[in-house]
Amino acid sequence: MLKILGKIGLLVPALAVGAVWLVVLRLKGVPVPLLVTYGLLLAGSVVGLLWPGVLGRRATRGRVLAFLGVPVGLGTLGLYLAVVYYVTDLPVLLALAAAACLTWTAALFLRVRRAAGDRGARQTRRAFLAGGAGLALGVLSGLSVDQVERRRREVLARGEQERQAAVRAPGGRRRIAGGAVRVFPIHTGDTVVTYGQFYGGLDGWEGLNGYVRTLVGKAQITVPVHAYLIDHPRHGLMLVDTGVNWEQARDHDGYYDMTSRLLTERDEYRMSPGQDLRVQLARLGYDAKEISTVFLTHVHDDHAGGLRYLPQATVVMDRRDWEHGVLYPYSFALVKDNLSFPAFDSGAFGAFPASQDHFGDGSVILLPTPGHSPGHMCVLLRLDAGSVLFMGDTLYTLPHLAVDQVRQMTIGGADTIHQMEAARRIQNLLASDPRIVPLFAHDNTRYHSDLVASAFAQGVLDEDGVRELRTHMEAVLTPDWRLRPGHTPRFVPPASGTGLGSVDFR
Ligand SMILES: [Zn+2]
Missing domain, CATH: 1.10.287 (Helix Hairpins)
Structure with missing residues (x-):
């Protein structure tokens, strides 16, 4: 009895490691039929090693084990060299x-x-x-x-x-000093995600279908990664998130350690030289060394990468995210002594039970929105013509405000409940004040590429800009947060059958 329990105790972790390995291979694009064959041989060898009896008579056992084990050994090495090497x-x-x-x-x-x-x-x-x-x-x-x-x-x-x-290169701008609060969207490259992870995290059958399609179909798209520069007459230069850094995008093998490399795609991030954070700040007339404060909506690497270039900045982030652990510590190496954790003791703010008035003058309000990560927060910045609400990854794009129709995948359990709570609070906040404009970290719709880009072209959002952005929002979403026709995302498979797909809004 004890012997059987001991063997089961070995079998369970062995199968778990095998399953993780198969998922890694799938994420790296190994075809499903090949993975099924390999997985069966792998499971057969493990069971055969633990219970040789199942392989038949003693005389043939060695041969059967070799028949299973040799292809498994060679296959593991081959698959590693082919897709993870x-x-x-x-x-x-x-x-x-x-x-x-x-x-x-x-x-x-x-x-x-x-x-x-x-x-x-x-x-x-x-x-x-x-x-x-x-x-x-x-x-x-x-x-x-x-x-x-x-x-x-x-x-x-x-x-x-x-x-x-x-x-x-020509086209850089001179910095305009003084006056209004300026906000500049900074597009720090693109990231490859699965369509299901980005859009398919729904309840019930649709959600399950999204998971399966993500794993089996591996439907992938690229989405932009946006950070935002704030030039504030009283509080200096600040960033909301910092985007991806150059080494993450262009020196993947050297930047990530071996385990991280197993779990990430080599081409997870794409960045042209002009998209580098330092280059973009310089072209706007600023220097990365002048940034005094970074509001980090959460610890994920596509938001924290640029911290590498901001060793002097105070990094304001929710303590829960830091304590929960940073998956890629490299981005934080230079700033880990400059972290500042808000206490969230400034009282309720609209539908939010807690908030932090960061400077004590109402200019920047931090709002806890856990769910996407344990300590995710959104940032509200007061302007003369209204306010902007930086969403981080609580809602990826404008259509994500229709949370019953379009939703990112969450781990489930408490995370999903918190995520939905945060989304409802944001809906409430936007509905309560028509002068609040949402800004997203990964919006891949016309909202960001056309409207946000032109409204913030000079950095100053005026009343016309606020009206235009909110009018567009109302053209996409009904007052009860459903998508109007023409705005529901659909996956469009790649034309050649391989490579990346795209998103069409219908
Ligand atoms: Zn993100």
Whole structure:
């Protein structure tokens, strides 16, 4: 009985690791039939190792295990090299092979001591061969570190040249000093997401269908990543989120560690030299070194990446996000001592039970909106003509305000409940004041590309701008937050059958 329980105790984690590995491979685009075959062989080998009896008579067991195990071993190596392999892994792989050879050498020497005569001599020869191979692989590992590092530095140096050229290109603007609060949307590249994760997180059958389609169909799209610069006459230069950084987008292999690389796509982020945060600030007449405050809506990497260029800034974020843990600590390395956690003790704000009046003058109000992450917050900025509400990832796009029809995927449980609460509070806030304008981090509709871009072209939102943005909002959404015809997102598969799809609004 205990023996059976022990084996089940081994089987469950083995199958769990196997399942995670299969999901990783699926996310990396391995076709489903291949994964099913590989998964069955994998499960068969694990069960066969734990319960050899199921493989038939004793005489044939070894052969059956080899029949299952050899394709699994070769398949694992092949799949790793084909879809997960990174050049930066080469030194690690060589070092692992070296360690295996040296372990084998040690084992052989232990046996030599017991064996005598001819057999002993044979074992000694083998041990020397294995030891030599181990040493050679170790040396190769060391040399490859150097090569890989040199290649990385070349790519980064080329990027630096491209960015310098983008800063100097014609069309940059002079900074306009004084007067009104200015807000500049900053498009820091694009990110690849699955359509279901972005739009399909609904309840019931539609939601389930979204999950399955995401995993099996792997319907992918790209969406923009927006950060926002605020030039405030009293409070200086501030950012709401910081977007993606150059290394994340263009030096993926070197930037992420091995585990992170397993879970992210190499081309997860796309960025042209002109989209780099430092380049865009320079072209607006500012310098990244002047930013005094960053309001970080949440810790995710497409919002925190730019922190790498802002070591002097105070980073205001919800303590719960920081304590819950940062998946990619690299972005925070330079600012982890400059964090400031709001107490959210300024009382209720509209439908929000808690808020933080950050400067004490009503100019910036922080609103807790957990759900997308445990400590997500939205930021309300007061302007002369009205206010802007920075959504972060609580609602990705304007159509996401219709939360019953369009919704991002959440983990479920309390996260989903909080997310829905936050969305309703935002709906309430927007309905209560026609002078509040929402600004999104990933809006891929005409709302951002045409209306927001032109309303904020000079940085100052005037009354006409507020009216135009709200009129567009009313043309997309009914007063009870449903989408009007012509605005429901649909996935459009890629024309060639492979690659990225797009979104059509109908
Ligand atoms: Zn995001």
